[in-house]
Amino acid sequence: MKNNKSKFSKYLVSGVAALALAAGAAGSASAAENGKFRVGIVTFLSGPAAGPFGVPSANAAKVLVEELNKGNLPAPYDKIGINGAEIEAVIIDEAGGATKQVEEYRNLVQRQKVDAVIGYVSSGDCLAIAPVAEELKTFTIAYDCGTPRLFADNPDAAYMFRTGLDASVDNIGAVRYLAATRPDVTRLAGIQQNYSWGQDSWADFTAAASALLPEAEVVEEQFPKIYQGQYGAEISALSVKRPEIVHSSFWGGDMEALVLQANARGLLEDATGLLTCGEASFATYKDQAPNGMIIGARGPFGQFAPDNELNTWFEGVYQNAYDLEPVYPATKMAQAILGLKYAAENAGVADKEIPSAEQLAAAMKGATFESVSGTVEMARGNGHQAMQGITYGEYHYEDGVASIKNAVSFDGECVTPPEGVAAADWIADGFPGAKCN
Amino acid sequence: MTSLLAVLIDGSIYASWLFLVAAGLTVIYGVMRILNMAHGSFYAIGAYSAASLVGWYFNNGMGPAWVSYLLLVGAALVAGLIVGVIVERGLLRLMYGRDEILMVIITYALLLILEDGMKIVWGVSPYFAYQPYSELGRTSLGLLKVSNYDVALVGVSALLGLGLWAWLERTNQGKVLRAVIHDREIAVAMGVNVKLMFTITFVLGTTLGALAGALTAPAISVVPGIGIEVIVLAFAVVVIGGLGSIGGAAVGALLVGLSRAAAVHYAPEFELFVIYGVMSLVLAFRPEGLFGRTLARKI
Numbered sequence: 001m002k003n004n005k006s007k008f009s010k011y012l013v014s015g016v017a018a019l020a021l022a023a024g025a026a027g028s029a030s031a032a033e034n035g036k037f038r039v040g041i042v043t044f045l046s047g048p049a050a051g052p053f054g055v056p057s058a059n060a061a062k063v064l065v066e067e068l069n070k071g072n073l074p075a076p077y078d079k080i081g082i083n084g085a086e087i088e089a090v091i092i093d094e095a096g097g098a099t100k101q102v103e104e105y106r107n108l109v110q111r112q113k114v115d116a117v118i119g120y121v122s123s124g125d126c127l128a129i130a131p132v133a134e135e136l137k138t139f140t141i142a143y144d145c146g147t148p149r150l151f152a153d154n155p156d157a158a159y160m161f162r163t164g165l166d167a168s169v170d171n172i173g174a175v176r177y178l179a180a181t182r183p184d185v186t187r188l189a190g191i192q193q194n195y196s197w198g199q200d201s202w203a204d205f206t207a208a209a210s211a212l213l214p215e216a217e218v219v220e221e222q223f224p225k226i227y228q229g230q231y232g233a234e235i236s237a238l239s240v241k242r243p244e245i246v247h248s249s250f251w252g253g254d255m256e257a258l259v260l261q262a263n264a265r266g267l268l269e270d271a272t273g274l275l276t277c278g279e280a281s282f283a284t285y286k287d288q289a290p291n292g293m294i295i296g297a298r299g300p301f302g303q304f305a306p307d308n309e310l311n312t313w314f315e316g317v318y319q320n321a322y323d324l325e326p327v328y329p330a331t332k333m334a335q336a337i338l339g340l341k342y343a344a345e346n347a348g349v350a351d352k353e354i355p356s357a358e359q360l361a362a363a364m365k366g367a368t369f370e371s372v373s374g375t376v377e378m379a380r381g382n383g384h385q386a387m388q389g390i391t392y393g394e395y396h397y398e399d400g401v402a403s404i405k406n407a408v409s410f411d412g413e414c415v416t417p418p419e420g421v422a423a424a425d426w427i428a429d430g431f432p433g434a435k436c437n
Numbered sequence: 438m439t440s441l442l443a444v445l446i447d448g449s450i451y452a453s454w455l456f457l458v459a460a461g462l463t464v465i466y467g468v469m470r471i472l473n474m475a476h477g478s479f480y481a482i483g484a485y486s487a488a489s490l491v492g493w494y495f496n497n498g499m500g501p502a503w504v505s506y507l508l509l510v511g512a513a514l515v516a517g518l519i520v521g522v523i524v525e526r527g528l529l530r531l532m533y534g535r536d537e538i539l540m541v542i543i544t545y546a547l548l549l550i551l552e553d554g555m556k557i558v559w560g561v562s563p564y565f566a567y568q569p570y571s572e573l574g575r576t577s578l579g580l581l582k583v584s585n586y587d588v589a590l591v592g593v594s595a596l597l598g599l600g601l602w603a604w605l606e607r608t609n610q611g612k613v614l615r616a617v618i619h620d621r622e623i624a625v626a627m628g629v630n631v632k633l634m635f636t637i638t639f640v641l642g643t644t645l646g647a648l649a650g651a652l653t654a655p656a657i658s659v660v661p662g663i664g665i666e667v668i669v670l671a672f673a674v675v676v677i678g679g680l681g682s683i684g685g686a687a688v689g690a691l692l693v694g695l696s697r698a699a700a701v702h703y704a705p706e707f708e709l710f711v712i713y714g715v716m717s718l719v720l721a722f723r724p725e726g727l728f729g730r731t732l733a734r735k736i
Contacts, residue, residue, distance in 0.1 A: 048662045050561035194709060222705050227666045229657045230454065232587060233447035233701035240440060240580045253563055256658035264571050264656075266582040284658075288567050 679729025
């Protein structure tokens with residue numbers, strides 16, 4: 001009797017497992033063969049990065065895919081879907097760390113059978129995914145992460161691309177903005193989140209300042225824990241050193257809390273704040289950020305995107321859908337999707353045919369395509385990394401309306417290290433070969 | 438000299454905030470012997486409730502700014518009361534008498550559930566209730582400018598600490614509660630309604646957590662995950678002071694607040710380490726915390 005029970009249990013377990021496998025296989029097969037272009041979209045849907053980055057990005061992806069499937073985009077993207085095939089987006093959460101994301105990526109590729117993946121805000125996730133993209137031979141676009149190591153650590157990447165800019169551009173651009181608009185500043189201070197993003201940003205900023213603002217000295221630097229939320233002591237420490245510029249690469253809730261507290265305590269009246277990610281909270285500052293605070297958007301995105309036909313169209317549909325202006329993460333997501341569409345439609349395959357990862361990669365490598373942020377040149381990282389200019393400007397809030405004033409743009413060749421040169425070396429050598437207007 | 442003044446001011450302000458966060462945690466542990474991992478979620482619920490209510494008040498141009506301070510406190514009281522009663526009656530009451538470790542796991546599960554619940558209710562976008570913070574203005578002390586709201590928090594925290602002390606030491610209910618803390622079985626034998634005392638204590642602890650969140654909300658961007666960040670700090674403070682001791686929590690908060698402020702001003706590279714450095718130092722000499730009681734183990 002005991003044996004029979006045991007056998008029955010074994011059969012039951014085996015049967016359930018077989019059914020599950022069969023169901024999974026059937027699901028995968030139908031997904032791969034439904035004639036649609038299936039794209040995995042990975043961004044933060046939970047956790048502290050969801051509000052400032054993930055949700056605007058996911059919203060941009062949703063509205064853009066919907067409009068692409070209707071064929072509503074302006075030329076040259078007016079073909080329905082991607083290369084005539086309807087787009088099916090699988091949106092997943094980036095939260096949980098790099099190990100989980102590698103599992104999720106494998107799941108997207110091997111079970112969900114996606115034709116391409118677009119995603120990743122976190123640099124740690126990008127670095128973890130890059131070798132897996134090569135192993136699984138899957139066309140992947142990193143849309144937001146900024147680590148310079150993405151292609152430095154993966155120089156032979158064939159399937160990994162990035163349509164957003166390298167983070168060193170943010171800080172070289174920030175110093176160039178100061179040199180152009182406030183060449184006489186002498187007292188710099190910084191407050192950064194205490195992890196690689198904050199430390200690397202501050203290192204790039206101070207190195208670039210040494211080269212471009214030789215009279216300036218760093219009077220204070222603070223590295224509070226990420227997500228700390230309370231910056232009373234740090235604001236006091238900065239205040240007593242009387243800086244003229246307070247640089248910060250803070251993002252999300254930390255950045256909003258810092259602006260709120262520093263403004264209430266007068267630090268941002270006595271010194272000018274310079275927030276490299278500041279544009280992401282453009283709609284939420286209202287009168288809690290001082291007029292004249294310098295903000296960036298990590299490239300020509302969000303409020304700094306140009307008035308071209310594509311961007312005007314994108315801003316319109318985004319605003320109609322969400323009653324909000326797109327901030328820079330939304331623009332960057334739109335750019336990545338347009339990059340994918342460009343690659344698919346220039347891969348030399350028949351109408352409605354879905355190109356292979358190799359065909360997509362060949363079309364994308366070194367390409368120049370039009371985007372919501374203007375012309376994008378895949379001119380760095382052996383043709384895998386986008387090069388674009390960057391713009392900084394001052395936040396102003398008057399009569400209930402927020403605006404950008406005194407915006408200054410710098411060309412890609414002015415703020416991007418030459419091919420094969422590390423940003424730190426380029427800065428230390430005094431920006432040889434930089435082409436600035 | 439300015440830096441020393443700044444250390445004292447910043448340290449006191451940070452300590453008062455830490456005490457607000459830690460008070461509910463230590464009250465619940467002191468009476469119920471539950472190390473409540475979900476305390477951070479109560480803090481976050483208070484912050485979200487207050488930010489929603491105050492945001493709604495100002496967005497609709499409702500009236501004078503002073504009303505918003507009442508709304509902050511009111512939101513915390515209502516949220517703490519509702520959540521406290523539901524959690525205590527609906528979950529913890531079924532678990533009393535179990536091992537302390539099991540209670541940690543149960544409250545950790547509760548924390549995960551509440552974190553997701555908050556996302557369902559409030560979404561993931563930030564909430565702001567900055568008006569109460571900026572309306573009070575600031576005071577200049579030489580190069581240092583201090584937010585009056587932050588200074589007021591020191592007063593609120595001190596009043597709260599005194600109130601808790603007076604309640605425990607000077608009221609009949611406090612005496613009964615101390616009897617429960619001292620020996621639960623004898624208290625039951627003497628006719629004390631321990632279950633009722635547990636409900637009162639848990640709701641009080643929950644409300645204190647929610648109040649800390651509500652009073653913090655005007656100075657921050659209320660986003661998912663804020664509760665998880667504070668629970669680690671609250672644990673450090675409570676462990677330094679001695680689990681279950683309100684006086685210990687106050688002293689622990691002061692120690693951490695002043696040490697951290699000194700580190701930020703004089704040795705910023707040690708700022709992350711200093712809180713846990715103080716905790717390690719205290720535990721090395723007094724494993725039960727500064728004001729914790731050494732208990733004989735029942736066999």
